[in-house]
Amino acid sequence: MNTSDSFAGAKLPSDRIEQNIRYLRDLFTDDETLIFRRLVNEKGKQPLRFCLIYADGMVNNRLINQDVIRPVLEFLFKPDEGEALIDTVQLQAMFSNDAKKTDSVEELIQGIVYGDTVLLAEGCQQALILNTKGFTLRSIAEPESERVICGPREGFNESILTNLSLLRRKIRTQDLKFKFLTFGRRTKTKACICYMDSIVNHNVLTELERRLEKIDIDGMLDTNYITENIKDASYSAVKTIGTTERPDVVAAKLLEGRVALILDGTPVALTVPYLFIEHFQADEDYYINYVFSSIDRVLRFVAFMLSLISPAVYVAMVTFHQEMLPTPLLMSIFTSRQGVPFPTALEVTMMLVVFEMLRESGARMPGIMGQTLSIVGALVIGQAAVDAKIVSAPVVIVVALTGICGLMITRLKGYLIIHRFFLLLCACVLGLYGVLLGLLVLLSGLFGMTSFGIPIMPDVYTRGLQNYKDTYIRAPWWMMIKRPRFLSGNRVRQSGGGKKPQ
Amino acid sequence: MKKTVKISALILEVILILFTFSGCWNYHELETYSIVSGIAIDKGLNGYKYHITFECIKMSGGGAGAEIEPLLLEEDGNTFFDTVRSTLRESDKKLYFNHCKIAILSPEIAKAGIKSLIDWVQRDSEPRLTMDLLVSREETAGDILRVKPQSGQILSYQIAGTLDEVTGYYGSSTGVQLYEASDILNTEGISLVLPAIEKKKEASGETVQFSGGAIFKGDRQIGWLASNSNKYYDMVRDKVKGGLLMTGPTPGSTQICLEIRKSETNVTPVVSGQTVSAQIQVQMKVSYAEQDSEKDELTQTGIDKVEEYAEKTVEYGIESVVKEVQQNDNSDIFGFGSHIYQNNRKEWERLSPKWHEIFKTMKVNVEAEVEIENTGLSRAKAGD
Structure with missing residues (x-):
């Protein structure tokens, strides 16, 4: 680490204001956003000199003018206050709600670069850090990637304090704890661990803290930097840490006993532990009628399976187990394969790759071109390839089905892409046998995985109906009287609940 | 290190077992096969034992313009498998039997025995055991497959x-x-009846139709069962799933037509010394489907009476088909012997050497119970 970055223990050099100003100016050499505003109060017998130091664009100018400069200039100071001058400013003159006295250079720098204003006074070695943060932020809008039709529309933005306030507004209890941490030797990014003290699984909390302590990285721009540093199953595509941009989702997870981590500078919050079933849960499930949301859940499971295995099963059926196809279907596949030069396995692989390319270009290109892409994709790849006998029509159908189903559960996107190809390979080598063996491999992988000490698929084998009420279906709210055992020690969610309301 | 070796050995073993012992390791593209839909087996020409006509599915074009039509291949050979493989002399595609639904036997082949056909199908991995077996009433079975399909392709x-x-x-x-x-x-005391098929001339050309069954003794065909008798044979075998029952006040009259909804038959063999008789109880639920007479049988004679007509018809029909088979073919297609075998094995062991003679003279006692569940009309007939 570059030592010039560290000012641990360093103090302002002197009680002479000019010396302190020069010291700070030297620290911020070549940083022209820094503004040194000198003030002289001549109300009293002797002129008193002050200096405000702040970064341009980070502060609320109006606030500085009205609540700092005006009182400092207009206050009638007693003569010869000396060291006590700074206290008088803080306690009597200033109109600021957040003013902190310090002489630590480290703190002063941190304040200045984060939109605070430092006030130096003549004859004082101590300085004041005034909270005048006023940088512009993105407004609280609904996250693009997690839209709901019905339910709260708030989303996190890039400011940690805004995000915490959003969370605080949802859970108004002293039981909600916020613990601050700082990551990144250079970025000094603030993060906050949030949990409900009486509900949280403390093993998970300590495990999370233990892993977070080990992180040593110079920059922290998004929560994924943390995720990859603390994740279980580090090489696997399976997510063991949840991400969301919605305060309502974080609040709901906190209420189930999970721990959330919010990082400054990104709207993406992390939640742990993350069970496999959470891939299939959408926040809207809880905001609409439970029957519909249960149907949606089941559809998501079906879509997941279809998206994972349909190319593999198609290849297995068409190239290994023709006897298992109904005769009319066999004839239809046979006729459409006439004249296609590639073997079925290659055909399917090719089309899957093309689909992934289409998907990726759709995600990367400017929005205006979306229309063009879908036309080109549908026409060229679909119609023309079939007409030109490059691929057979059933393959296009299978790949399209795979794609549509995959888009339904975007949170499993990475997992699906990798394992779809894995199963396809198994099918090409061993037919349906291969598909089944491949699935066994995937399943045993999932069963072996944990997220912060909690197995990620406990809902498959734990006993007790309460553990299933929010898995494959979503039970009505009045039935969900307990929290899942594996998430929280304090299990009762509704005492006296569990009866039909009317 | 030792652990790694162990694990790799295990994985190798698993892979070897998978490749060598599983039946479906071979990757083959669909279009390298010629799919067989049905076969017809005749006596071979030029001294060969078999002459097989394969109906293959010829598919051309693709997508919406696809055309599907039958393609007939004919080969001679001394065994079934040899005949099948000898098609490779003229076709670049191997025959694929998984979608073969029927096998038609010529009378000559059926008379010579069908065991070898069954043996080949059972041993070969491709053809399905659910293939339908048929016997042609025409002289050659191949003729049946040469008929132009009427519906479908x-x-x-x-x-x-x-x-x-x-x-x-x-x-x-x-x-x-x-x-x-x-x-x-492979069951003692019962003989096989296969459905019989024949060509039929129609104004628009030839077509095929089913007509009764072919009666076997052992694996050799010895006679025919008429279409009308087949229905009563089904009743004795308790195989009726539906169908019609024509009845009337006199035996053989057809004023009333009943549709069979449910039918259950119990056969109880009665053995006393060397004489055997069979008690056949038929319970039938029918609905009144049609009446073809001037007078309203149902309202004028009453449901009970019509039921009685129907019972008589069933009893008469079963008795006559049993008699017919006893006299003409003397083959226990009804399985009376197997009923004895199932109920009393010792008796069967005593009777079986002479079953041939016992069956010929055994008596059957039919009791039918027909119940009309439904008359099809909700009020009296118009005009009555």
Whole structure:
């Protein structure tokens, strides 16, 4: 680490204001956003000199003018206050709600670069850090990637304090704890661990803290930097840490006993532990009628399976187990394969790759071109390839089905892409046998995985109906009287609940 | 290190076992095969034992313009498998039997025995045991496959579909799948009846139709069962799924038509010394489907009376089909022997050497119980 970055223990050099100003100016050499505003109060017998130091664009100018400069200039100071001058400013003159006295250079720098204003006074070695943060932020809008039709529309933005306030507004209890941490030797990014003290699984909390302590990285721009540093199953595509941009989702997870981590500078919050079933849960499930949301859940499971295995099963059926196809279907596949030069396995692989390319270009290109892409994709790849006998029509159908189903559960996107190809390979080598063996491999992988000490698929084998009420279906709210055992020690969610309301 | 070796050995073993012992490791593209939909087996020409006509599915074009039509291949050979493989002399595609639904035997082949056909199908991995076996009433079975399909594109599938329908809703022939035929051949005291098929001239050309069954003794065909008798044979075998029952005040009259909804038959053999008789109880639930007479049989004579007519018809029909078979073919197609075998094995062991003679003279006692569940009309007939 570059030592010039560290000012641990360093103090302002002197009680002479000019010396302190020069010291700070030297620290911020070549940083022209820094503004040194000198003030002289001549109300009293002797002129008193002050200096405000702040970064341009980070502060609320109006606030500085009205609540700092005006009182400092207009206050009638007693003569010869000396060291006590700074206290008088803080306690009597200033109109600021957040003013902190310090002489630590480290703190002063941190304040200045984060939109605070430092006030130096003549004859004082101590300085004041005034909270005048006023940088512009993105407004609280609904996250693009997690839209709901019905339910709260708030989303996190890039400011940690805004995000915490959003969370605080949802859970108004002293039981909600916020613990601050700082990551990144250079970025000094603030993060906050949030949990409900009486509900949280403390093993998970300590495990999370233990892993977070080990992180040593110079920059922290998004929560994924943390995720990859603390994740279980580090090489696997399976997510063991949840991400969301919605305060309502974080609040709901906190209420189930999970721990959330919010990082400054990104709207993406992390939640742990993350069970496999959470891939299939959408926040809207809880905001609409439970029957519909249960149907949606089941559809998501079906879509997941279809998206994972349909190319593999198609290849297995068409190239290994023709006897298992109904005769009319066999004839239809046979006729459409006439004249296609590639073997079925290659055909399917090719089309899957093309689909992934289409998907990726759709995600990367400017929005205006979306229309063009879908036309080109549908026409060229679909119609023309079939007409030109490059691929057979059933393959296009299978790949399209795979794609549509995959888009339904975007949170499993990475997992699906990798394992779809894995199963396809198994099918090409061993037919349906291969598909089944491949699935066994995937399943045993999932069963072996944990997220912060909690197995990620406990809902498959734990006993007790309460553990299933929010898995494959979503039970009505009045039935969900307990929290899942594996998430929280304090299990009762509704005492006296569990009866039909009317 | 030792652990790694162990694990790799295990994985290797698993892979070896998978590749060598699983039946479906071979990757093959669909279009390298010629899919067989049905076969017809005749006596071979030029001294060969068999002459087989394969109906293959010829598919051309793709997508919406796809054309599907039958393609007939004919080969001679001394064994079934040899005949099948000898098609490779003229075709670049191997025959694929998984979708073969029917096998038609010429009378000559059926008379010579069908065991070798069943043996080949059972041993080969491709053909299905659910293939339907048929006997041609025409001299050569290949002639049947040369008929132009009437509906659909492939004659064999038309025949297989027709057989399902005729078995379920008409009763003039009864479909027998290969595994059932094999079971019957291996069961004591019962003989096989395969459905019979024949060509039919129509104004628009030729077509095929089912007509009764072919009676076997052992694995050799010895006679024919008429279409009308087949229905009563089904009743004795308790195979009726549906069908019609024509009845009237006098035996053989057809004023009233009943549709069979449910039918259950119990056969109880009665053995006393060397004489055997069989008690056949038929319980039938029918609905009144049609009446073809001037007078309203139902309201004028009453439901009870009509039921009685129907019972008489069933009793008469069963008695006459049993008598007919006893006299003409003397083959226990009804399975009376197997009923004795199942109920009292010792008796059967005593009787079986002479079963041939006992069956010929055994008496049957039929008791039918017909119940009309439904008259089809909710009020009295118009004009009455």
